[in-house]
Amino acid sequence: MDSQRGSKLSPAYDALHTGIALYDPTEGSIVDANDRAVSVLGYDRAALRSLDIDRYTANTYHFSASDFRERLHAASAGDAQAFTWRVKRADGALVWVRVHLSPRTDDGRLVRAEIRDITDHCDAKHREELFWRVLRHDIRNKSAIVAGYAEEIVDGDDPEQMRAAASTIADAAMELGNVATSVRQIQQAVTADPGDREVRDAATAVSDVVAECRADYPDAELTVTEREAVGISTDRAFPYALRHAVENAIVHNDTQTPSVEIRVGRSPNTGRAEIGVLDRNPPIDDAELDVLFRPAARTSTRHGSGVGLFVMRWCVESLGGEIGVEHRTQRGNVVRFYLPPKPGPDDPGPGSGT
Numbered sequence: 001m002d003s004q005r006g007s008k009l010s011p012a013y014d015a016l017h018t019g020i021a022l023y024d025p026t027e028g029s030i031v032d033a034n035d036r037a038v039s040v041l042g043y044d045r046a047a048l049r050s051l052d053i054d055r056y057t058a059n060t061y062h063f064s065a066s067d068f069r070e071r072l073h074a075a076s077a078g079d080a081q082a083f084t085w086r087v088k089r090a091d092g093a094l095v096w097v098r099v100h101l102s103p104r105t106d107d108g109r110l111v112r113a114e115i116r117d118i119t120d121h122c123d124a125k126h127r128e129e130l131f132w133r134v135l136r137h138d139i140r141n142k143s144a145i146v147a148g149y150a151e152e153i154v155d156g157d158d159p160e161q162m163r164a165a166a167s168t169i170a171d172a173a174m175e176l177g178n179v180a181t182s183v184r185q186i187q188q189a190v191t192a193d194p195g196d197r198e199v200r201d202a203a204t205a206v207s208d209v210v211a212e213c214r215a216d217y218p219d220a221e222l223t224v225t226e227r228e229a230v231g232i233s234t235d236r237a238f239p240y241a242l243r244h245a246v247e248n249a250i251v252h253n254d255t256q257t258p259s260v261e262i263r264v265g266r267s268p269n270t271g272r273a274e275i276g277v278l279d280r281n282p283p284i285d286d287a288e289l290d291v292l293f294r295p296a297a298r299t300s301t302r303h304g305s306g307v308g309l310f311v312m313r314w315c316v317e318s319l320g321g322e323i324g325v326e327h328r329t330q331r332g333n334v335v336r337f338y339l340p341p342k343p344g345p346d347d348p349g350p351g352s353g354t
Helices: 012-017 033-042 045-050 063-078 119-155 161-191 203-216 237-251 285-294 306-319
Strands: 017-026 029-033 079-089 096-102 107-117 198-201 221-226 231-234 261-267 273-278 322-327 333-339
Touching: 017 096, 029 033, 029 045, 029 096, 033 045, 033 107, 063 079, 063 096, 063 107, 079 333, 096 119, 107 237, 119 161, 161 306, 198 203, 203 221, 203 231, 203 237, 203 261, 203 273, 231 237, 237 261, 237 273, 237 306, 306 322, 306 333
Parallel strands: 221 261
Antiparallel strands: 017 029, 017 107, 079 096, 096 107, 198 231, 261 273, 273 333, 322 333
């Protein structure tokens, strides 16, 4: 197929199930792409030719557009490159791709990119890692607690100590039940039928979840601030994720009156729907974030304390979005959900989410 010279791909490439794109390594721009590459990247050919790599690189993933450009230059010099990359499509959805870069054999000025959508593979791999983590860490540790304190009850003769041991067993059993619920929520989110989703006004969807949290935590001060109206696609994964974020902010508060603000609007950087859950709590431990965002940190001696953050991540990613966690300047944390923006239910026009 490379017998076709110049900056155009042969039409025969459109029959492939692998995306093929020709890059100009100097400009970092796509010169041409086959149908599959257009489908994976989520932009038509005319748009791809005019877009910078930054435009369709997920800006919250550690592999940046500048990394991609460096690899383009290396491939142009004859050093083939293979790497995993996260793409932000025109509709705001995120996909994982595997990219192989090599010089085009008939035109050394261009670099050929082979692009394969590996989203399903990555999601399955990450879910497997999570479930093994739950089995190895959460269930094992809680089972050890139950067994240890049950032995105290069997061998004990002090009623006060036996009541304390029974209370600890009850707490551990409840935490095990919560872990099972969280894992079930993740499984339901990732196996849901996208056709069952509903486009809703983001502030309304958030307010519904917050109303439930107010009923369960009447002492908490919960505020919803809408910075800009935006629609989002929702199913039960959305309330699962948001409720975990709000509840975590409430229960980890160290004051008598927990205060949590939920801000709704568009991301100023990407135009995606952005939902931020802000608290004034002690900072989320770095070990928790390492476990969530950096799989290499998930060792036998370093684990997060629960699966709530994983529920948030997988539920939001099942909707084509992603989460981010930041420490606030003074005190507190911000958990952000970034979701593909949709036209509101009453908006007849197209969405503007790029």
